[in-house]
Amino acid sequence: MPEWTATRRTKHLPSFLDDxxxxxxxxxAPYIHRWHLPAPHGDSEATAVAVRKKGMDFGWVRRxxxxxxxxxxxxxxxxxxxxxxxxxxxxxxxxxxxxxxWDAWGSGSADRDTVNTQDHVRVPPDNPQYTLRRxxxxxxxxxxxxxxxxxxxxxxxxxxxxxxxxxxxLHWRHYQAVNAHFAAAVAExxxxxxxxxxxxxxxxxxxxxxxxxxxxxxAIMHFWHIPWPPWEVYRACPWRRELVEGLLxxxxxxxxxxxxxxxxxxxxEHVLGASVDxxxxxxxYAGRETWVGTFPxxxxxxxxxxxxxxxxxxxxxxxxxxxxxxxxxLLGLGVDRLDYTKGIVSxxxxxxxxxxxxxxxxxxxxFVQIMVPSRTQIEDYRQVxxxxxxxxxxxxxRFGAGSSAPIHYRYESLEPAELAVYYRMADVVMVTxxxxxxxxxxxxxxxxxxxxxxxLLCSEFAGAAEELDSAxxxxxxxxxxVADSLKRALEMPATExxxxxxxxxxxxxxxxxxxxxxxxxxxxxxxxxxxxVTVTALVPVAASASRAPAPRGA
Ligand code: F6P
Numbered sequence: 001m002p003e004w005t006a007t008r009r010t011k012h013l014p015s016f017l018d019d020x021x022x023x024x025x026x027x028x029a030p031y032i033h034r035w036h037l038p039a040p041h042g043d044s045e046a047t048a049v050a051v052r053k054k055g056m057d058f059g060w061v062r063r064x065x066x067x068x069x070x071x072x073x074x075x076x077x078x079x080x081x082x083x084x085x086x087x088x089x090x091x092x093x094x095x096x097x098x099x100x101x102w103d104a105w106g107s108g109s110a111d112r113d114t115v116n117t118q119d120h121v122r123v124p125p126d127n128p129q130y131t132l133r134r135x136x137x138x139x140x141x142x143x144x145x146x147x148x149x150x151x152x153x154x155x156x157x158x159x160x161x162x163x164x165x166x167x168x169x170l171h172w173r174h175y176q177a178v179n180a181h182f183a184a185a186v187a188e189x190x191x192x193x194x195x196x197x198x199x200x201x202x203x204x205x206x207x208x209x210x211x212x213x214x215x216x217x218x219a220i221m222h223f224w225h226i227p228w229p230p231w232e233v234y235r236a237c238p239w240r241r242e243l244v245e246g247l248l249x250x251x252x253x254x255x256x257x258x259x260x261x262x263x264x265x266x267x268x269e270h271v272l273g274a275s276v277d278x279x280x281x282x283x284x285y286a287g288r289e290t291w292v293g294t295f296p297x298x299x300x301x302x303x304x305x306x307x308x309x310x311x312x313x314x315x316x317x318x319x320x321x322x323x324x325x326x327x328x329x330l331l332g333l334g335v336d337r338l339d340y341t342k343g344i345v346s347x348x349x350x351x352x353x354x355x356x357x358x359x360x361x362x363x364x365x366x367f368v369q370i371m372v373p374s375r376t377q378i379e380d381y382r383q384v385x386x387x388x389x390x391x392x393x394x395x396x397x398r399f400g401a402g403s404s405a406p407i408h409y410r411y412e413s414l415e416p417a418e419l420a421v422y423y424r425m426a427d428v429v430m431v432t433x434x435x436x437x438x439x440x441x442x443x444x445x446x447x448x449x450x451x452x453x454x455x456l457l458c459s460e461f462a463g464a465a466e467e468l469d470s471a472x473x474x475x476x477x478x479x480x481x482v483a484d485s486l487k488r489a490l491e492m493p494a495t496e497x498x499x500x501x502x503x504x505x506x507x508x509x510x511x512x513x514x515x516x517x518x519x520x521x522x523x524x525x526x527x528x529x530x531x532x533v534t535v536t537a538l539v540p541v542a543a544s545a546s547r548a549p550a551p552r553g554a
Contacts, residue, residue, distance in 0.1 A: 020194040020219065022100030025186055027146065027203035029104035029132060030088040030095070031123045033114040036079040078110040080125045084337055084372040084413045086297070086440040087200055087225050093300040094517045096129040103185055105146075106134030135185050137178060144174025147377045150203045153237070156380075158202060158226045159341045159435045160233055164380050167238050176206060179246070183210035190215065196524070199250070201225045206242065209249030221252040221524055223295070226437040227463075228260040234267045244268050248285050252524050254295045256438045256463040261292045291527050295520050296467055297438050301512040304447035308420040316421045325408055328366030330490055333426035335419060335441045337374040338411075340384045343432035343459065343476040344371065348391040348407070350432070350482035355399045355406065358487055362399050365490065366406050368422055372413045385411075423448035428489045430457045431464065432476040438463040442471070446508055452501040455489035457482070467507065470500040 082088065095102055106112065106119070115121045115134050122128035137145065148171030156164035182204060186197055199207055199222040208220050224247075234240060244267060247253055255261045261281060269276045274285040281292040307313065320326050332351070336342040351367055371388065375381045389409070396405035414422075423429070429445040439462040446456060446468070456471035458464055465473055474485045 020196045021190070022095075022098050022198065023186060023189055023195050024091065024095060024100055024102045024198045024200065025182060025204060025207065026087060026091070026102070026104045026200035027150070028083055028085060028088055029106065029108075029111075029134065030082060030092045030102060031080050031121075031125060031132060032083055032108035033078050033080045033110035033121075033125075034108045035110045036077050078114060080108075080114075081413075082416075084374070086438065089416075090297050090299060090440060090513055090516075091200070092124070093303065094513055096124070097514065097517075099130050101131045101133060101189060103133045103135055103182065103189060105137055107137075107142075112136075133185065133189055135182060137181075141174050141178050141181075143377075144168075144171045145178040146203070147375065149175035151375050152378060152380075154202045154205070154243075155226070157233065157237055158229050160227075160229055161340065161435075162233055162236055164340070165236065167236075172239055176242075179204055179206035180210050183207050183214060186211055187214045190218065195219075196221070198223070206246035207249075209246045212249035219524065219528065220250050221254070221520070222247060222250045223254045223297075223520070224260070224264075224437075225256075225297070227257075227435060228255060228264040228267070230263050231266050231270050234263070235270070240267070241271050244271055245285075248272075248274075248283060248288075248290045250290050251527055252291045252293060252520070254293050254520060256294070256296045257466060258294045260437070261294055265292060289527075291523070293520075293523050295516055295523075296463060296511070297440070298508065298511050298513045298516050299440055299443045299447060300514075301443075301447045301508050304416075304420065304444055305450070307417060308424050308448035309450050310417075310420075313417060313420050313424060316418075317425050320421065320425065325405065326366060326368070328364060328404070328406075330361070330365045330427050331425055332365065332367040332428045332430060332486070333370075333422050333445075334367070334430050334432070335370045335372075335422070337372045338376075338381055338385055338388075339374060340380055341433060341435055343434045344369070344384065345387050345391060346434070346476045346479060346482070347430050347432040348388065348395060350430075350476075350479050350486065351407070352391070352395050352398070353479055354483040354486050355395070357483055361487075361490070362406075363401065363404060366404075366408060368408045368410070368426075370410045370412070370414060370419075370422065373411065419444065420448045423454075424450055426454050428455045428457060428486065430474075430482075430486070431459050431462055432457075432474065432482065433459045433462040434476055436462040436464075440464075442468060443508055446501065446504045449501050449505070452498040452505070453494065454501065455492055455497055456501075456504065457485055457489055467511065468504055470503040470507075 082092070106115070111134050119134045120131050121134065123130060123132045148168060152166045153171065156162065190197070196219045197211060199220065201224065208222055211218065211220060237243065248268070253264070255264065262278070265276045265278055265283065268274050268283050272285060274283050276283050283290045283292065334344065334347055336344055355362055369392070392407045392409045395407050399406050423445045426445070429441070431439050431442045433439055436459070442456055442458050442462065442464040445454065456468065457474050458468055458471040459476045460473045461476065465471065472485050472489055474482050476482060
C-alpha cells in the first residue's frame, strides 16, 4: 500500500496549509471550454484567444461573425477538454485533493462564456472540486508573451537550443506586462485571507517578485517544470538579471533534478553576486531567503492503473488489435507533444535504421506515433511537423507493403482512456527526449502496463531516467545505439521484462503525485518554521505589479 494516496493527502492537507488558502497559478489552464461547431474564424490549439475586457483591441472585428454564429448555439455547443501536457495533468488531481483555487489563462473560445462575474468556473466541469479563475490576455499579449518570450526565448534557452532562441525586446515587454497582470489577479484573489501562492513554470518567472511587492508576507513558492540551463548558456539572455530577481521573490523554488537547482544557484551567484549556500540550497538576497529544492514530479499512479485495467480499455484493445494497420506481432509506441526537444525525428531515424539493419522485423514490427499539436504558430514547431511527416512517409514507403505500413501516425490530442489503450498494447515505448525536465509519458506507460509485458526505452536526457533505473536507457543522439536497444527490448525474455516493469511500478506506486505534493508542502512548512531572516526588504525588481518596466539590456 503506497504511503501517499489522494485520501491521505486530503486528510493531511489542513496541517500542511495551516488553514491558509491554496492558490495555484499557471499559464495553461487545466480545463478549456470551446464552442464545438467550427467557428468561422477557426479556434484551434491555443490560438483561440480570449480577449481583454478593456483596452484597444481590434480583434473584435474578426470575431463578429463568430459571435453572431454563437447566438444560434445553445449550451450544447460548448465542449470542455483537458489540454495535453504534464503540468496540468499532474496538478489537476492534486488540486482536486486540495480544493484550492487555480488562476490561469483563459485560452478557449468559450472560456468567457462559462465564467461568472468574478471570472470563476468550478472544475472539473463534470464533478466540481475546485475553482478555476480565468485570466484574460489580448491577442498581442499571447503573441508576445506566450509564443514570443516564453516559447521562443526561454523554452529554447532552458532546453539548450541556443540557436533557436529569439530575444526580442517587444516580446520581453509583453512578458513583463503579463507577469504583472497575473500578479494583480492573484493579489485580488488572495484578498485579505491567509494564502499560500504556488506559481508554476517558466511563463511566470517575474510574477513572484511582482506579487511580493504587493503582499510582502505572503508565502510564495514556485515549481519550474523545465530544466534550468548552466550559466554558460543562461548568460546569453539579455534579461538574465531580471529573471532570477523575479524568481527570488519566492520562499521556495522547486526543480525536478538536483542538477537544475545547482545550475540555478550558479546563475544567481554569477548574475547577482548573491550569497549562496549550496549545501543547504538557499540564496540570501536583498534581505530575504529563497530555498531551492529537488522534487521530481510524478503522476496519479493508482488512477492510471485503474483506468488501464478498465473494461472499456480492454474492449478497445481487442478492437484495435483486429485493425489491419495495427496487426503487427510487435508494437512500439511514441507519445509526445509536438516539440523539437522530444527527439521525435531521431526516434524515427532509429526505427528506420532498425528496420534496415534487422530485416527479419519488417512486417513484424509496427510503431504508433501519437503527436499532439502544440505551439503551432512558431516556425520551429512547424518545421518539426514537416520533418516528422516526411520521415514517416519515407519509412512507410521503404518498409511497408499494402496496408501494413510500419508507422501508424496520429497528429491529435487523445483522451487519457485512449492513451491507456496504446500504453497497455505497446511492447515497447520510446522516450527519446534530447533534453526534458521530467517526461510523464514514461511514468504513465509504466502505470498502465497491467500485464507487465512492455519495455520502456528512456532517454538519459529526460529527467525521468534518473528515477526509472530499470528502464533501458538510451542516448537519442546515437541512432545506431537506439536501433540496437530497440532490438534488445523486443528480444528481452518475458521474465526480465516482467521483473524490470514490476520494479518500476513498485517505485512509482510510492513516488506518486501525492508524495510529490506532500514533499513540497512539508519543505515549505520547514522553511517557514526555520526562517533565519525576517522579511524586511523587497526584492528590488523595478516594476510595480500593474505597470511593467521598460526592458533593460535590450
Ligand atoms: O514542459 C513544460 C510545459 O509547460 C509542461 O509543464 C506542459 O505540459 C507543457 O509545457 C505544455 O505546453 P503549452 O502550455 O505550451 O501547451
